Amino acid sequence: MKRLTTMLCAAQVCWAAMAGAAPLSITLPPETAVFKSSGLPGYPLAQQKCSTCHSADYINFQPPGMTLAQWTAEASKMQQVYGAPISDQDVNTICAYLAVTYGSAQASDAEVQAGSNPPPAPAAKGDAMALLQKPRLPVLSRD
Numbered sequence: 515m516k517r518l519t520t521m522l523c524a525a526q527v528c529w530a531a532m533a534g535a536a537p538l539s540i541t542l543p544p545e546t547a548v549f550k551s552s553g554l555p556g557y558p559l560a561q562q563k564c565s566t567c568h569s570a571d572y573i574n575f576q577p578p579g580m581t582l583a584q585w586t587a588e589a590s591k592m593q594q595v596y597g598a599p600i601s602d603q604d605v606n607t608i609c610a611y612l613a614v615t616y617g618s619a620q621a622s623d624a625e626v627q628a629g630s631n632p633p634p635a636p637a638a639k640g641d642a643m644a645l646l647q648k649p650r651l652p653v654l655s656r657d
């Protein structure tokens with residue numbers, strides 16, 4: 515019984531110490547898991563396509579000064595090795611943004627311009643509007 519009383523007393527002392535303690539405050543480090551903002555069209559595309567498997571930390575922690583070719587190789591690895599479902603055209607647009615924002619490329623570089631302003635995609639096979647707008651075949655007459 516004496517033991518139990520001692521334990522209860524100890525618990526009370528502990529509780530009193532906890533109640534009297536100052537509230538804890540935690541300062542979080544700055545957010546690194548976001549893509550650096552940019553006016554290039556690859557920015558929203560990277561947010562959308564490169565965030566499905568991992569955070570932007572993976573991009574933020576790459577060495578600075580990577581060329582467009584190096585970023586393209588990195589994105590190709592995502593496609594080929596990890597099966598990222600991203601089209602080659604989207605990879606070009608995303609890598610133009612990555613190479614300018616994180617690497618050594620300039621927004622005025624011809625390759626960056628080409629990647630950021632891809633030609634309009636051809637109408638998909640199942641595009642009903644395109645089918646309706648196709649010229650009709652001439653109607654054959656029997657005479």
Ligand code: HEC
Nearest residue numbers: 563564566567568572573576588589592596597598599608
């Ligand atoms: C299908 C999933 C998937 C998508 C989508 C994806 N990644 Fe990755 N990524 C991975 C995996 C898996 C790793 C390796 C993780 C590890 O090693 O812990 C990785 C790692 C990385 C790394 C770290 C360096 C390396 O090579 O391991 C970078 C940089 C990177 N990804 C960039 C990108 C970029 C840019 C995109 C968009 C174009 C992208 N990822 C989209 C799966 C993906």
